[in-house]
Amino acid sequence: MFKDIQPQEIDQVMGRAQEAFLQYRRVSGTLKSAFLEAIASEIEGLGPALISKAMEETNLPEARLIGERGRTCNQLRQFASLVKEGSWVEARVDTALPDRTPVPKVDIRKMLVPLGPVVVFGASNFPFAYSTAGVDTSSALAAGCPVVLKAHPAHPYTSELVAGAILRAIEKTGMPKHTFQHVHGASFEAGKGLVQHPHTKAVGFTGSFAGGKALYDYANQRPDPIPVFAEMGSVNPVFILPGALKARSESVAQMVAGSITQNAGQFCTKPGLLLSVKGSPLDQFAQQLDEKLKKIAPTTMLHAGISSNYQKNRTRALAQKGVTLEAESEERPKENQGASTLASVSAGDFINNPTLFEEVFGPYSLLVKASTMEELNAAVRKMPGQLTATIIGEESELVQQAEFIQLVMERAGRVIINGVPTGVEVCPSMHHGGPFPATTDSRFTSVGTDAIKRYARPVCFQNFPEALLPAELKTPNPLGVWRLFDNQWMK
């Protein structure tokens, strides 16, 4: 096993990250692009050894891990394209008006520059896509920020393998030596030390509310607070409108059952709440969903801690007033396994019990039965911020419920119609964020190319000689980036 990083080592590591920053921040988009591409190739080059190590450490199935590795390399390549193309810096140019009265206007230009060294915390449930070379690392490196990655203690050897790939990419593409550093630490002290080090300029985290909120508070308690983007999970409500239940309850049950239980429900986008209006269509749907969940066998969870938390949180949820166990896996769970579970509760009991709005991380969902649409509306009004919210309905009823959809949207970062929240597409239009407590800042995303914006800040160049301007801001636009030039978008 690996020892936790000690305070003196943190100081050395962050000092080296700062030194690397002074070099790395000037590396061109083209060279950063080659570096990110090289990381992807090096990860692919690790071949089946990486997959089997990850299987061993996370209990996730091979196909899922192969898919996740693909997503991770795809993310790296999307950021590579983004920085090669260059328009992400949001360049604005306002040229001088020397004859303006009463005061002449000077030449002013602006673009995004990297914040500085970023500390990233690997996530347990995504050993690749949200860990060592995951989206936090790739977006920070794309922005021009060196990364210090704290490996998740549940998959340290997988993390070491990926870190090795990044270090080889650094060497092969001639990046500054300490552009990426890999450290270990299971204690809160290690995390606190990294977040509070003076050279740390931003933090990326995906994980539990307790973990994310602690890092957020550490950052705010610094003499100079720094931004923390923590994605802290969500219950991801799914609203099922009556028309859809009447028309296709069987297929909805099928889709929802898969989304609840896929990879033991260990996704921050797992639908942990299903909400609908009482009646025989809902009774039928519940029965269909029950049948399906009973047949879905318990699955081994990521690690013993996750599994025991699942048992604890599930038991706590089932013990709440009015909550009934609807169905669970017929097969009994073995050690570290999580049984697929559906509970139900009336909207009346649900609305006034904040515990039932909390995430139960694992293959669990709670069916909330409302008497009327008004009661569903009332439940939405009490709902804390969510990464996602889903509405399943027939086209005509969706249009009738435009007001309701608007209300749901107030509380979520992504709204899905007739789908499931699991399966997050990596593309420019994706938003993986949401109002607190889903994340610490609803204005940023941790999936998609806009994730880079977390790690960059604008700098304004006033009256600069052409020779001293960065390429993105030079008058002839040598990089051909999209710019707002004298208030017109152009290349």
Place this chain on the structure above:
Amino acid sequence: MFKDIQPQEIDQVMGRAQEAFLQYRRVSGTLKSAFLEAIASEIEGLGPALISKAMEETNLPEARLIGERGRTCNQLRQFASLVKEGSWVEARVDTALPDRTPVPKVDIRKMLVPLGPVVVFGASNFPFAYSTAGVDTSSALAAGCPVVLKAHPAHPYTSELVAGAILRAIEKTGMPKHTFQHVHGASFEAGKGLVQHPHTKAVGFTGSFAGGKALYDYANQRPDPIPVFAEMGSVNPVFILPGALKARSESVAQMVAGSITQNAGQFCTKPGLLLSVKGSPLDQFAQQLDEKLKKIAPTTMLHAGISSNYQKNRTRALAQKGVTLEAESEERPKENQGASTLASVSAGDFINNPTLFEEVFGPYSLLVKASTMEELNAAVRKMPGQLTATIIGEESELVQQAEFIQLVMERAGRVIINGVPTGVEVCPSMHHGGPFPATTDSRFTSVGTDAIKRYARPVCFQNFPEALLPAELKTPNPLGVWRLFDNQWMK
């Protein structure tokens, strides 16, 4: 005088703001634009009565206030154009790929939506441009957020007049009734109550470090933290390179003297530090600057509190080890007046004394004399975050000092070459922000059209029927906004 808002009233006001939000958030860009234009016209319609009330309450001269009113209306009109044009929502569209393997891609779209009710704190030193209808208010209204404005207690009647103009604009353009509300409160309790109310979704503040940091901490202590953009001032270092001193010390002294003392130095961008390398050119410059400052008469400051703080902070700065009084206004200051002051110190004494890096709000500046450029570099490394940093030099020496300029840029939001930091242009390329403690979040600006981004968050629309999409995201692009459509920028 006006009574402080009481807790029960805060609850009523924020409840009405939330109600207004549910309506106002759907108002089209065209109608919001007409509303912002109407505010500008109504303010202009107040005529000289507004200017004389502001003169009475702030002691600022007429010409300055007329200019500031112009800037305020210009800001409102820039935001009006921005939301009418519509591309500010950063729309991204990724269309479906139903035949993609192994999994089909669904249709995903994204745009910015308003955060919710915003609480804005008026600033004492800008009764128009950073107060009632200032940039925080206009950017929040442009984003689609209702505003609750806490008037600055130093100019409550000016604030009432401007608030009246906004309320008339609401009525004339048919906006939801409580889209803007005006409240009073001089106590920390009033500010705390407004920032911590559950309906408040963001905060805008311009003022002192103590005030801004307190609001920031209140917001972070909420059960659901919210973003606070606080601009908390800056010392705005001006680095004068040796070549410029040799070539044109007289004109540099003239320019700098004006920037230090304009409106009694009551700008967050006032140059509070001048740094250069020892030698006869610097001695000559110091003498020229001394002469000019001596002749600049003391000016009445904004209010008694500002004036007594100036005396206190100036005295404290002058009492620091190694600090010498170089020059002050020959004319003695009368009550509430601030004397133009230049102090000097060696870089050695400066670097190790954090007190000397603190802002002295008023017509004061400290000349730091370094033995070498290396010593100037060392001073920069110790410097906390700044709104601005200025470098005055001849073109050839600027190019030689590219490394030094880069180092300075790490610590500032705006870098000015051969100019002064006062006089903030309102345009898309302006950045009025900077690393902590200049602001609470270096990624945002409070001047220029990008100020709107503080008050909006992305929402992702997955698999939405065309009928339910907002206009900005509909496939035929009826508003003609710039969008990233299948990874291509187009209208």
